[in-house]
Amino acid sequence: MAMSANPKNISKIDCPLPSQAAWSQVDYAPGGVCGPRIQQDVxxxxxxxxxxxxxxDGREQPVRVGEVVCQWPGGHEQYAFDPxxxxxxxxxxxxxxxxxxxxKWLKQKRAAASPIRxxxxxxxxxxxSAMQLVRSTDPAAETAWAHLALAYFEAYLMDEGLDEAGRVAPLHPALLSMRSTIAEQFAEPLTLEDLAAACSVSTNHLVRLCREQLDTTPMRLLWETRVDQGVELLRSTGLTISEIAYRVGFANPFHFSRRCxxxxxxxxxxxxxxxxxxxG
Structure with a gap:
């Protein structure tokens, strides 16, 4: 499953959406190998x-059960599974x-990231949550996958904090929870109070975190997600504009049009x- 995203003002966004996101689970037989290959993605x-x-890139490291290893674009890699x-x-x-x-953003993230955690x-x-969407036939599920993938990536980085060069710290856990909630429930009539409750913080605290780390507000992010979901449906389905507006959480098509x-x-x-x- 893949999706298209067109982030606005990307130089000002700390966390751009991936243009594609993929999730999977695989079994390897004893002695299985993967590669050598050149990594194309994060x-x-x-x-x-x-x-x-x-x-x-010639450096070997063991990965234990329960651990995550992060690979970056351009790396020469090979995987050797249990013999x-x-x-x-x-x-x-x-x-x-x-x-x-x-x-540039990815280079900053890589410089501050642990290779394994x-x-x-x-x-x-x-x-x-992402795997629950695998069998979804709703085209909007693809955009939700991208949001969840980005949240997973930020969760991987969240223990790193600021480095000596002053690079941006990973997102606060409450913001990761907020993103997950929005990705899964954007079509529902969510309020600021609902988002704060899902993150186990007060509304004021959530707004402050959002302004400090994302330069936006929770509700603005919710509406932007709804617009992005709607635009994806515009491009990939024959649904009417009214049908799309209601499906992605707008009260009427006029509000959807204005937000677009x-x-x-x-x-x-x-x-x-x-x-x-x-x-065409």
Missing amino acids: QMVILDRGSLRVTT DEVSTHRWVALTFDKRSAIT RESKLMRQLFD KERHGQSPRALRQQAWATE
């Missing part, structure tokens, strides 16, 4: 059973646009015509 590999040794028993691993892959601002409870919850113009500078109809003309 990929996090989680070992659930057996053992794993990962060699990246005596079946190994089970999960993985999350994020493909980012190759714009200079995003490339334990999978937290939050990370596992995010993975499980604010975010993309075009009406829903114009966005659809542009997308379909490009495909």
Whole structure:
């Protein structure tokens, strides 16, 4: 499953959406190997059973059950699984646009990140939430996958904090929970109080965290997510604009149209015509 995303003002966004996101779980027979290969994405590999040794750019490191290893674009890598028993691993892959601002952002993240860490409870919850969408036939599920993948990536980084160069710290756990809630429930009539309750913080605290780390507000992020979901449906389905508006959480198509113009500078109809003309 993959999705398209067109982040606005990307140089000002600390966490751009991936252009594609993928999740999976795989069993390898005893003695299984993967590679050598060149990594194309940001990929996090989680070992659930057996053992794993990962060699990246000539450096080998063991991965134990319950640990996550993060691989970065351009790395020369090879995976060697347990020689005596079946190994089970999960993985999350994020493909980012190759714009200079995003490339710089990824370099900053890589410089501050640990190559390996334990999978937290939050990370596992995010993975499980994403896998529940695998069989969804709703095109909007693809965008939800991208949000969940980005949240998983930020959760991987959350123990790092600021480095000496003053790079941006990973997101607060409450913001990761907020993103997960929005990705899963954007079509529901969520309020600020609902989001705060889902994150186990007060509304004031959530707004403050959101302004400090994301330069936005929880409700603005919710509306932007609804717009992005709606635009994805405009491009990939024949649903009417009214049907799409209601499906992604707008009270009426006029509100959806106004939000589309604010975010993309075009009406829903114009966005659809542009997308379909490009495909044709």
